[in-house]
Amino acid sequence: MASALIEEAHDLSGGAGDPLVHLPDTATALVFRTRADGRGDLVVVGPRTRAAYFAGKDLAVCVRVRLRPGTARPLLGVPISALVDRTTPLAELWGGAAVRLERRLTRLDGDRRLILEQLETALDARMRGPAVRDGxxxxxxxxxxxxxxxxxxxxxxxxxxxxxxxxxxxxxxxxxxxxxxxxxxxxxxxxxxxxxxxxxxxxxxxxxxxxxxxxxxxxxxxxxxxxxxxxxxxxxxxxxx
Incomplete structure (x- = not known):
């Protein structure tokens, strides 16, 4: 995906039975996934200083976008130092805007392309405010x-x-x-x-x-x-x- 804000996008849907290894990572990411009850769940995964190992879980939809360096703070509105080694619901940072975005993404019925497009649109709109500190x-x-x-x-x-x-x-x-x-x-x-x-x-x-x-x-x-x-x-x- 070519975007000024998104560095990489990954479809992590499915995957039951295989160990899931989260490597140490300097980037902040957004993850949208559907829960067992069918509701959408949009979370922020902060930079990771240690690896984490999870049992594989079958997720109907799980899309992860890795934010470009320097964009996370103006997008999320908090110091990224507060998010290190944490997974945080986006609603805690964006409030109702995140809840509405979760609902829009859930209504896309698992269409990964449309989910990514909607995420990019929402991020672009958020960045019309504060600019990245001169790059x-x-x-x-x-x-x-x-x-x-x-x-x-x-x-x-x-x-x-x-x-x-x-x-x-x-x-x-x-x-x-x-x-x-x-x-x-x-x-x-x-x-x-x-x-x-x-x-x-x-x-x-x-x-x-x-x-x-x-x-x-x-x-x-x-x-x-x-x-x-x-x-x-x-x-x-x-x-x-």
């Missing part, structure tokens, strides 16, 4: 998450702001510190390359860790299991979704 948050988040990640001490002068100001903007508007952005980006890089690596030592070197021990410690902290166990499918106990 600083989005640009900084992408720079800190990209391969060959910049240090904050180099990034801030290039963007014409102080380190402290940029750190405060990221923490409040994106919900995570610069260090957390770097940790999660490096972990996701390792996860993406894990199946193609010839060994854990080579994987650590290829993805920016000091050594294999450093990668193992980071994996345990963020994923709940060491890398060897994760890649072998030995996951932590599954929670109810």
């Amino acid at each position: 600083l948050v989005g640009a900084a988040a992408m720079a800190l998450s990209a391969r060959g990640r910049e240090r904050l001490s180099d990034l801030a002068p290039r963007m014409g702001v102080s380190e402290r100001h940029l750190r405060d903007l990221l923490t409040e508007d994106a919900g995570l510190t610069p260090k957390s952005f770097a940790r999660i980006a490096r972990l996701r890089d390792a996860l993406a390359h894990g199946g193609r690596s010839s060994g854990l030592a080579q994987l650590a070197a290829a993805t920016g860790y000091y050594d294999q021990s450093h990668m193992t410690a980071e994996f345990r902290s963020l994923m709940g299991v060491p890398p060897g166990a994760f890649f072998a499918g030995r996951l932590p106990a599954l929670q109810r979704c």
